[in-house]
Structures are given as C-alpha cells and as structure tokens.
Amino acid sequence: MALYEIFVTYKKGIFDPPGATAERALRNLGYEGVGSVRIGKFIQLEADADEVAVREMCDKLLANPVIEDYRIESVGEA
Amino acid sequence: MRLGVVVFPGSNCEQDVVHAARFLGFGADYVWHGDTDLTGFDGIVLPGGFSYGDYIRCGAVARFSPVMNEVIRFAERGGPVMGICNGFQILTEAHLLPGALLRNDTLKFICREVPLRVEDSACQWLALEPGTVVRVPVNHNEGNFICDAETLEHLRGNGQVVLRYCEPDGSSSHDGSAPNGALDDIAGICNERGNVFGLMPHPERVCDPVVGRTDGQPFFTAMAQRLAEVAG
Numbered sequence: 690m691a692l693y694e695i696f697v698t699y700k701k702g703i704f705d706p707p708g709a710t711a712e713r714a715l716r717n718l719g720y721e722g723v724g725s726v727r728i729g730k731f732i733q734l735e736a737d738a739d740e741v742a743v744r745e746m747c748d749k750l751l752a753n754p755v756i757e758d759y760r761i762e763s764v765g766e767a
Numbered sequence: 768m769r770l771g772v773v774v775f776p777g778s779n780c781e782q783d784v785v786h787a788a789r790f791l792g793f794g795a796d797y798v799w800h801g802d803t804d805l806t807g808f809d810g811i812v813l814p815g816g817f818s819y820g821d822y823i824r825c826g827a828v829a830r831f832s833p834v835m836n837e838v839i840r841f842a843e844r845g846g847p848v849m850g851i852c853n854g855f856q857i858l859t860e861a862h863l864l865p866g867a868l869l870r871n872d873t874l875k876f877i878c879r880e881v882p883l884r885v886e887d888s889a890c891q892w893l894a895l896e897p898g899t900v901v902r903v904p905v906n907h908n909e910g911n912f913i914c915d916a917e918t919l920e921h922l923r924g925n926g927q928v929v930l931r932y933c934e935p936d937g938s939s940s941h942d943g944s945a946p947n948g949a950l951d952d953i954a955g956i957c958n959e960r961g962n963v964f965g966l967m968p969h970p971e972r973v974c975d976p977v978v979g980r981t982d983g984q985p986f987f988t989a990m991a992q993r994l995a996e997v998a999g
Contacts, residue, residue, distance in 0.1 A: 754868045
C-alpha cells in the first residue's frame with residue numbers, strides 16, 4: 690500500500706485563532722523573532738490509491754476547500 | 768406541520784426541538800441518520816450537538832450520513848430545512864448553504880443568551896419585522912462564520928443574511944457585536960430560495976415559557992402558518 694502524508698492548513702487570509710494564540714504565547718515567552726504561526730492538521734493515509742484518488746478524498750472529506758488548502762506528499766510504501 | 772428532527776450519533780438538542788415543536792402544537796418525530804425516507808414530513812430540522820464527535824471538522828462526517836442525501840433532495844425540491852448550531856455546520860459542509868464556521872476567535876466555548884437583530888431576508892422560516900431584536904441562547908465553540916468577499920456580497924444582495932448579532936438596543940457595528948468573531952456579525956443565513964435556513968443560536972430553547980422566555984416561538988410558527996396557507 691502507498692503511504693501519503695497530507696498537510697491541511699487554513700487558506701491565506703482565513704483567521705486561525707489557535708495559531709494567533711500560539712503566536713502571542715511564543716512572544717510572551719520572550720521569543721522576539723517569532724513571525725506568523727499557523728496551525729493545521731497532519732494526516733497519514735495508507736491506501737491502494739493514486740494521487741488523483743487521494744486528492745478526491747481531500748476535496749470531499751479530509752479538507753474543506755472553502756476554508757482550507759492541502760498538500761499531499763507521497764512517501765513510499767506503508 | 769410535522770417536523771422531522773434528524774438524530775446523528777452525537778446530536779444532543781433533538782429532544783429540545785421535538786419538545787418545542789410539540790409544545791407549540793406541531794407534530795415532530797425523530798429521524799435516524801441511517802433513514803432514507805422523509806415521507807410525511809413537512810419540514811426537516813438538523814439539531815445541535817456534536818455529530819460524529821465533530822471529528823475532522825464540525826459536520827464533515829454527518830454530511831455523508833445516508834439521511835443527508837434525502838435531506839439534500841428534500842431541500843432542492845423546496846422543502847423547508849433548518850439547521851441549528853451543529854445543524855448549521857452540517858448544512859455548510861453539505862453545500863446547502865455557503866461559507867463555513869470556524870473556531871470562535873476567543874478560543875472559548877460560548878454559552879449564553881445573546882441579542883439578535885432580524886434582517887430583511889428571503890428566509891421562509893421567519894416572518895418577524897426587520898429590525899426586531901430577539902434574545903436567544905448560543906452554545907458553541909465553532910460559530911465564527913466566514914465566507915469570501917464575493918459570497919458575502921451575494922448574501923447581502925440577495926437577502927440571505929437572516930440574523931445578525933447586535934447590541935442589546937438592536938444597533939450593530941456590522942463588525943464587533945458577534946461574540947465569536949463571525950464575519951459581518953452574521954448569526955444566521957438562508958439560501959436564495961429561503962427554504963434552507965442555518966443559524967448558530969438555539970430558538971428551540973426559548974419556546975416553552977417555563978424557561979422564562981419565548982423569543983424562539985416565531986422561528987417555528989411562521990413556517991407552520993406558511994405551510995397551512997399553501998395547503999389552503
């Protein structure tokens with residue numbers, strides 16, 4: 690079976706409350722060089738499926754194209 | 768009017784909706800998420816709760832329940848559908864309503880009564896005078912409505928914004944009265960036709976006077992009256 694790693698993040702311009710909170714918290718901890726922090730989801734998927742099919746899975750269920758972008762990486766065999 | 772109240776695994780407001788409807792003298796029965804027959808129902812309500820544990824995203828899994836294919840068909844035929852709280856999230860995931868509901872900008876779960884202003888909209892579920900202020904509880908963690916600028920223009924232009932969070936006197940800054948960060952203070956929207964209505968507040972919780980307030984009653988009575996008129 691193929692192993693895929695999928696990264697789901699909010700689209701640019703969509704406010705990410707947990708990311709913004711982490712950003713503030715890091716600055717409060719004294720990390721002055723911290724820029725933007727965005728928090729997303731990481732999905733490991735084992736499937737007998739090609740990337741086209743995985744893309745369809747993302748569009749249908751794993752991500753919401755209205756608010757989220759995703760990136761699929763094929764990382765070999767499971 | 769007979770309402771079908773859909774029960775997903777993790778729904779928890781279905782009894783409140785059925786109680787409110789029956790208290791107001793309407794028929795109401797539960798519809799299991801695996802059911803595929805909506806015969807005999809005049810309207811469908813998707814209640815609040817945490818369908819499928821809110822896993823992946825709120826409403827993302829419920830949207831693929833067998834019953835949802837029927838709800839989508841029912842809505843496309845013009846059948847009245849109301850999604851409350853988690854039900855609203857399910858309606859956006861099912862693309863019956865535009866936009867999405869993000870985590871509250873405060874990162875806090877909000878559970879309190881809020882003032883809402885009724886807007887001039889195409890919504891068939893609500894016949895209150897535009898500008899009326901009602902007080903209805905909200906109870907959510909993901910009520911932060913968002914959509915792109917084009918969709919927002921469309922919603923405004925077509926009378927699809929049904930309810931806005933407002934100040935107690937009904938005034939609104941259009942940006943800042945929402946307790947959850949919702950775009951344009953939007954608390955509820957409908958589709959262009961007005962038969963599909965999604966809202967974060969819980970009108971079913973303020974129908975029976977025993978709870979101290981009855982502001983939620985018009986959210987159910989207007990549709991019943993409309994259906995009675997259509998039936999002639």
